[in-house]
Every structure is written in structure tokens, then in C-alpha cells.
Amino acid sequence: MKQVEILLPAAAPHGFDYRVPENMILTAGDIVTVPFGHSESLGVVWGAGKVDIPPGKIKSVRKRHEFPPLSPAMRQFIDWVAWYNCAPKGAVLKMALPISDIDKEPRKKKEAPPEKLPARHFNLAELSDAQKKATVILEDKIGKEFSVTLLDGVTGSGKTEVYFDAIAKALANESQILVLLPEIALSVQWLERFERRFGFTPAVWHSEITPVKKREAWKAIARGEAKVVVGARSALFLPYRNLALMIVDEEHDQSYKQEDGTIYHARDMTVARGMFEKLPIILVSATPSLESYHNAKTGKYAEVSLPARHGGAVMPDVEMIDMRQSPVSANTFISPILRTALAETIAQGHQAMLFLNRRGYAPLMLCRRCAHRFECPQCSSWMVMHKKRGQNSGLRIQEEKDLFSPKPESRIPNSYLACHYCNYRMPEPRICPACGAKDQFAACGPGVERVSEEVATFLPKARVAVMASDSMDGIKDMKNIISSMAERRIDLLIGTQMIAKGHHFAGLSVVGVVDADLGLSGGDPRAAERTYQLLHQLSGRAGREQVKGTVYLQSFMPEHPVMQALLSGDRETFLQAELQARRNADMPPFSRLASIIVEGATEADVIKTAKTLASSSIHHPASNISLLGPSPAPIYRLRGKYRYRLLARAGRSVNLPDFMRALIDMVKPPKSVRMKIDIDPVRFL
Ligand SMILES: [Zn+2]
Ligand SMILES: [Zn+2]
Structure with a gap:
């Protein structure tokens, strides 16, 4: 080729033509450096050049990099993703090629000591018969053509061990395997499990890894040296040299949908990539998305079920607390029944969790005189009241020494109001801007900080931690909280949906949901599905080993189908009813x-x-x-x-x-x- 189209990792819908120097041979997929603007850029040869540019005007390719070229399947995939999501092709390439200094080699430096792993709490029991059967089915897909299998198993049924066997089979063929996890940055326990099983650390890919680590990981992936990659949704676009299997764990998780920049759904794009690359996909969940469930029921996907908990653990009991029947006193949010359950379980030396999907202290601040509310000056949303110092809104980290003496949060003076959409902040006001009244503001409703304040009133001795931030500054602290919980140095963990995800806490026996109805308001057609998934997932944290678990749901509408499904444990009836409702309303997956x-x-x-x-x-x-x-x-x-x-x-x-x-x-x-x-x-x- 004398002239080539080079796609650049930038928000352009197509590539640009460049001249190929005399001494250079380029083929489609090659990674090159080209001049661009006043600088230069990496790019990928997308095909032959098409545009008629006068010889003096066309720029030349500067360098061809010694990397395996992007495969035809990979390039087709990028073209398709751009088409399907109405995104610029270059923006999709940027996700495959998210590094710039490709030739830079790592500086020689002292190896950091490996991160100390927390104590181990997992069952090492043999695979159950159901697990063995599932393993055989999954292993049979490895090395064959495209297929999608839904691995559907209740929480604690040992799905991970089952797909680990599929990974082992693919590894034996010297192939690469990608595992997508939501909240990968918090998946300490998953990594530990993996290391114990396979004896090595997988390559980790997410947006928080340092640029140097990112570059090294990318190179190892592109060269086929990184055998197993575990990552967030963005890992799905990387140019694996020798990919043989892709696994999407917690496939129903909302965080697989990227909503900023290039908008796409990572689970669906994984399936698409599997088609282009002709390889098997495993979708894993205890609460499959309606889409995947429907695809499995109609035979589009294969289905493998793990119906029982592994290692003798039983499913938790679900107790509904009808908040109309057991009212709470003013400005408290935990009913007497739940208070008693928390106190008893902690007294017995077990652990508990309280879940409320609201960061901060109170979702709203109101003037008692004139009912003025504080709205974000930039967004149509109420300013959320926070009572904590520092940057990590909603994340209260207690130092080890502090764990035994939770202080009422109200002693901390620096309260502020924050918008959870744009992060605009202001100090807590004292004068009402509408009526001029002084110190007349009331905090309305609970956030996790307020719940922790209430807990301190009836469990003054309990070791309590709050985990509530989606701000990434707090990752390390959150990891600490997770390992403290796993090692039983915390009695009660209060948190938002971060605490629902995949953690395995052997001592956890009581899970309390402060406001089970919270996700059901609003006109979102997926509200019921999502609430069910979240609460079910959360329930699954309880009683994973010897201790029997109980889940308490505080609800003002216990008759709601979601609450009924959680109470009865009858997931199939709920999913079938949801599907029927979607069919009647002509909503996805029927449209x-x-x-x-x-x-x-x-x-x-x-x-x-x-x-x-x-x-x-x-x-x-x-x-x-x-x-x-x-x-x-x-x-x-x-x-x-x-x-x-x-x-x-x-x-x-x-x-x-x-x-x-x-x-x-x-x-x-x-x-x-x-x-x-x-x-x-x-x-x-
Ligand atoms: Zn006022
Ligand atoms: Zn805002």
C-alpha cells in the first residue's frame, strides 16, 4: 500500500490518509505513529487510502511499532461498536488503544513487596454434583465457536469456582481469558481466590490504575503475555492477541452501562465481540437481567443453573417489617424489630449490615419557617446534607483504634451541602436565603451518615463502619473496610450499594434494609427489576457459612410484587411476571x-x-x-x-x-x- 487510512484514537468518525514511506511495509491493523496537527499520534492502519490528496499535501507515516497488528475481527468489532452505538470510530479505537507512549519501557526499579493478602475465609470444599455438572458443560464450550451461556446460580452457590474451571481449561490451551467484574477496584476477595486457585496474579485493568501500570498491562495484553485479565468494562476493548474466553460476572450489574463519553453496554458489547472473535461467552449472575433471562428461556443462550448454596450453607430467611405497623419515633429510621435483631446478633458475636442507598446525612434540608429547600444552582436536584469533614463525601473511615468508639457524627462541626450530580458544594448555611430565619433548618430523611448516628444511640459499644462513597479517592479505605469486615474487626457495616456486591463475609448473619422501597419510586421501567436484583444480591451476603442469615426489609408497601418475591424466594414467578409486564407494554426485551x-x-x-x-x-x-x-x-x-x-x-x-x-x-x-x-x-x- 502506498497510501493508507489511519484511524486515530480521537473522536473522529473516520480515519485520515497518510503516505507510506518507501522503506516501510504496512498491513491493515498495524500500529503506527503519524504526525497529527502540530504533534504526533498513535494510530492504526485501517485499510488502503481512498482520498485523492496532492503529493505535496499528504503527510507520511513516521513509524511502525513492533506490536502484533489489530486482528481483522478486532477491527470489525471496533467498526461495529461505533456503528451500533452511534459513536465516532476513533473514540472506540481510543478504548482499544488508551495509551500513548507505546515504546517506553519500564524504568528499572526495586520491586515493591507484594500486597499483603487478608486472612482467608473461604470454604475449600470439593465441588458439589451440581457444580461438577455445570463445569462439564462450560468446559465443553472452550475452544469451540461462538456461544453464550448464562451461569445462573443463587448467591453462595459457587459460581466462581465453576467458571474458574472453564478458565483453567482455556489456560491449558495457552489462550487469553478476560473476566469482567463490576467494582473491580474493590474485588480483593476475588483476586485472592484467583491467586489461591491458579498460583499467579491476573493482569488487572480499570480506570484507576496508574498510567505506567496501564501501559505495561496493555503491552502484555497485546503481546499475548497476560493470560488472564480481570477488568472493568473498558477491558473489553483491549487488543487481546489470543483471546479464547470472556466471562461477565454479575452480568445484570448496572455499572456495565457506560453513560459518559462513548455510551455502550459492556455486557452486550462482550457478546458482540464473542461473535466477531468466534469464542464462547459466559454470563454469570444470581439475578440475571431480564434480557439474559429471556434469551436463556428462549434458547438463544445456553443455561447452566446452580440451584443450591454450596458447602451446606442455607439461604437466609427474609423478614418483612411493615413500617405502617411498626412506626419509628421522630427522626429515627430503624424500627424496634430491626434494632433488637442487630443488638442480638452482635451480642452473639456475629456481624450485621445495614443498607441504605443514600450517601450523606440527609437527602434534603428544609427551612422550618418557610419550607425553603436548597437546590443545586447547576442541577435540578436537592442539595444533600453531609456531616463529615474532608473530601470523601459520605465515606467515614474509622481508624483501627477508633473502631471501638464510634462518636456521634453531630460532634463533627463541618457540615456541608453537596450536589450528587455535579459535586457542587457549599458550607451548611445558617440563615435561610428565602425568609432570613436563623438556624431553622431541618434535615429531612436519612442518609447512611444519619443511620450511623442513630446506631450509636442504641449500640454504643458496637464497632461500626460506614462505606458509602462512589468517589474513587476512597478505594484504599474501602478495601480496608472490606478486609476489616472479613476479619471480623467490624460488628456492623453501614453502606450504600457498594456493600451489596460480591463480598463474602463469613460472620455476617443479619442484613437490614433501611428503606426497601427506595428504588421503586419514579417512572423508570426497570425500577422493579433493579430493586429486586439489588435487594436479592444484598440478601445473598447473609449466612454464607455456618451461621444462618436473616434479612430484614423495612417497607411501606410489603404487598409490592418485588417485596413479595423477596419474601417468598420465588424468583421465577417474579421474573415471569416482569417479562409479561414488559411484553404487555411492548418494552425490552420485546422491543x-x-x-x-x-x-x-x-x-x-x-x-x-x-x-x-x-x-x-x-x-x-x-x-x-x-x-x-x-x-x-x-x-x-x-x-x-x-x-x-x-x-x-x-x-x-x-x-x-x-x-x-x-x-x-x-x-x-x-x-x-x-x-x-x-x-x-x-x-x-
Ligand atoms: Zn426560610
Ligand atoms: Zn449539581
Whole structure:
């Protein structure tokens, strides 16, 4: 090739043509350095050049790097991901090639001592018959063509051991294996388990690893040296040289949906990559997404079930606390029944968890005189009251020495208000800006900090920790909390959904859900599914070994199907009912959705653009696509931008990405307005 198209890892929809120097031979997929602007950039040869550029104007490729080229399957995958998600091709390449100084070798330095692993608490029991059967089925897929298998097993049934066997089989063929985990940064226990089983540390990939580690990991992956890679969703785009198996653990987890920048669903993209690379995929969950469940029931996916807990542990009892029948006194949130259960279990030397999916102290602050509420100046959301010092909002870390003496949080003076959408902060005000009243503010409702304050009143001696931040500054502290909990140096762990995920705490016997109804409000079509998954996952933390677990759900609507399903343990009936409801409403997985978010700083421009989109002549009745909206987004203002949403719904067979692209191509919005396409949206904010 004399002239080549080079795709750059930047937000461009296509590549740029470059001349190939006399002494260089390039083939598609090669990684090169090219001049770009006033600087240079890495890029990938995407194909032959097409554009007729006068000889004096075209720039030359500077260097070809000695790396295995991106395979045809990988390049097809990138093209497809860009097409499907209506994203610029270069932006997708950036996820495959997220490093710049590719030739830089690591500086020689002293090897850091390996991180000390916390004490081990896992059962080392033999595989059960159900596990053995599952293992045989999964192992049989290795080395064969594309397939998707849903490994569906109750929490504590030993799914990990089962897919570890599949990994072992793939490793024996000298192949690479990718395991995606939500919250990989917190997955100390998973890594420990892996190391014990395989005797080596897998390559770890997530957004928090240092640039140097990232570069080293990327190289090892591209060269095929990293045999097992465990990562967050972004690991799925890396250029594995010799990939043989991909596993998506907790496949239902919402964090697989990337909602900033390039919008995509990592679970679905993993399945797509499996098709291009012709390799098996294993989706793992105790509470499969309705999509995967439906695909398994209709035979599109294979299904392997693990119906019982492993090693003799039994499923926890579920107790419903009807909050209408057992009211709490003013400004408290934990019912007498739950208080007693917590006190008793801790007195017996067991551990407990309290779950509330709300960071901070109180979700709202209200003036008692005039009912003024504090709204974020940039977003349509209430400012959340926090009572903690420092940067890690909602994360209270108690030092070892502190664990025995939790102090009421109210003694800490520096309260502040924070917006959980844009992180805008202000000191807690004393004067009401609306009526001028002084010190008349009331905190409304509980956050985890307030719950911990309440706990200190009736369990003054308990060793309590709060884990509640999704801010990554706190990763190390959160890891500490997890290992302290595993080593039983904490009696009661209070937290948001971080505590629901995958942890194995042998001494945990009571889980209390402060507000089980919290996720069910709002118009989100997936609210029931998500609440069920979260609460079920959380329940699964309890009683994983010898101790029998009990889960207490505080609810004002115990008759709700989600509560009933949790109470009866009848997951199938719930999932079938949810599927039927989706079918009746013509919602996914029986239809496909895509949304357009129109946002900009000038409200009138946003509204005008949204209306133009809605009235655009493109949607023909024959296309089987209905366009709903525009309507103001639930978070109408976000970071100072006004937002409108449109929702397109289509039959399963409709080419929705092309429709969406054509739709926004017809509209020329003012410069200040942005239109974002979200294919298969999972949140509707
Ligand atoms: Zn007031
Ligand atoms: Zn805000």
C-alpha cells in the first residue's frame, strides 16, 4: 500500500490518509505513529487510502511499532461498536488503544513487596454434583465457536469456582481469558481466590490504575503475555492477541452501562465481540437481567443453573417489617424489630449490615419557617446534607483504634451541602436565603451518615463502619473496610450499594434494609427489576457459612410484587411476571429502545432542537418506529445545562442505530446544543 487510512484514537468518525514511506511495509491493523496537527499520534492502519490528496499535501507515516497488528475481527468489532452505538470510530479505537507512549519501557526499579493478602475465609470444599455438572458443560464450550451461556446460580452457590474451571481449561490451551467484574477496584476477595486457585496474579485493568501500570498491562495484553485479565468494562476493548474466553460476572450489574463519553453496554458489547472473535461467552449472575433471562428461556443462550448454596450453607430467611405497623419515633429510621435483631446478633458475636442507598446525612434540608429547600444552582436536584469533614463525601473511615468508639457524627462541626450530580458544594448555611430565619433548618430523611448516628444511640459499644462513597479517592479505605469486615474487626457495616456486591463475609448473619422501597419510586421501567436484583444480591451476603442469615426489609408497601418475591424466594414467578409486564407494554426485551438527550446552556435552543427532532419528517409509519417526546429529562438541569429527552421504540428487527443517526443528521442544532444518542438506555435521568 502506498497510501493508507489511519484511524486515530480521537473522536473522529473516520480515519485520515497518510503516505507510506518507501522503506516501510504496512498491513491493515498495524500500529503506527503519524504526525497529527502540530504533534504526533498513535494510530492504526485501517485499510488502503481512498482520498485523492496532492503529493505535496499528504503527510507520511513516521513509524511502525513492533506490536502484533489489530486482528481483522478486532477491527470489525471496533467498526461495529461505533456503528451500533452511534459513536465516532476513533473514540472506540481510543478504548482499544488508551495509551500513548507505546515504546517506553519500564524504568528499572526495586520491586515493591507484594500486597499483603487478608486472612482467608473461604470454604475449600470439593465441588458439589451440581457444580461438577455445570463445569462439564462450560468446559465443553472452550475452544469451540461462538456461544453464550448464562451461569445462573443463587448467591453462595459457587459460581466462581465453576467458571474458574472453564478458565483453567482455556489456560491449558495457552489462550487469553478476560473476566469482567463490576467494582473491580474493590474485588480483593476475588483476586485472592484467583491467586489461591491458579498460583499467579491476573493482569488487572480499570480506570484507576496508574498510567505506567496501564501501559505495561496493555503491552502484555497485546503481546499475548497476560493470560488472564480481570477488568472493568473498558477491558473489553483491549487488543487481546489470543483471546479464547470472556466471562461477565454479575452480568445484570448496572455499572456495565457506560453513560459518559462513548455510551455502550459492556455486557452486550462482550457478546458482540464473542461473535466477531468466534469464542464462547459466559454470563454469570444470581439475578440475571431480564434480557439474559429471556434469551436463556428462549434458547438463544445456553443455561447452566446452580440451584443450591454450596458447602451446606442455607439461604437466609427474609423478614418483612411493615413500617405502617411498626412506626419509628421522630427522626429515627430503624424500627424496634430491626434494632433488637442487630443488638442480638452482635451480642452473639456475629456481624450485621445495614443498607441504605443514600450517601450523606440527609437527602434534603428544609427551612422550618418557610419550607425553603436548597437546590443545586447547576442541577435540578436537592442539595444533600453531609456531616463529615474532608473530601470523601459520605465515606467515614474509622481508624483501627477508633473502631471501638464510634462518636456521634453531630460532634463533627463541618457540615456541608453537596450536589450528587455535579459535586457542587457549599458550607451548611445558617440563615435561610428565602425568609432570613436563623438556624431553622431541618434535615429531612436519612442518609447512611444519619443511620450511623442513630446506631450509636442504641449500640454504643458496637464497632461500626460506614462505606458509602462512589468517589474513587476512597478505594484504599474501602478495601480496608472490606478486609476489616472479613476479619471480623467490624460488628456492623453501614453502606450504600457498594456493600451489596460480591463480598463474602463469613460472620455476617443479619442484613437490614433501611428503606426497601427506595428504588421503586419514579417512572423508570426497570425500577422493579433493579430493586429486586439489588435487594436479592444484598440478601445473598447473609449466612454464607455456618451461621444462618436473616434479612430484614423495612417497607411501606410489603404487598409490592418485588417485596413479595423477596419474601417468598420465588424468583421465577417474579421474573415471569416482569417479562409479561414488559411484553404487555411492548418494552425490552420485546422491543428496542434508543434515546436522544438534547442538552445545552440556552433553554430556548434546547427546546427548539428537541421539537425539530420530534417533528422531523424522517419517521415513516412503515418503519415500525415510534418516537416519544420530547419531554424535559427527569434531571432537567445538569451541570448548568438544560436537558430534553426523546425516546424511540422499535421492533426487534428494526435497524435502530441507522434511524437514530439519520434523525440527528437532519437537524442542525445551534453550536451550544449537543445531541447524544443512547442505544438500549438503562437509566432515564
Ligand atoms: Zn426560610
Ligand atoms: Zn449539581
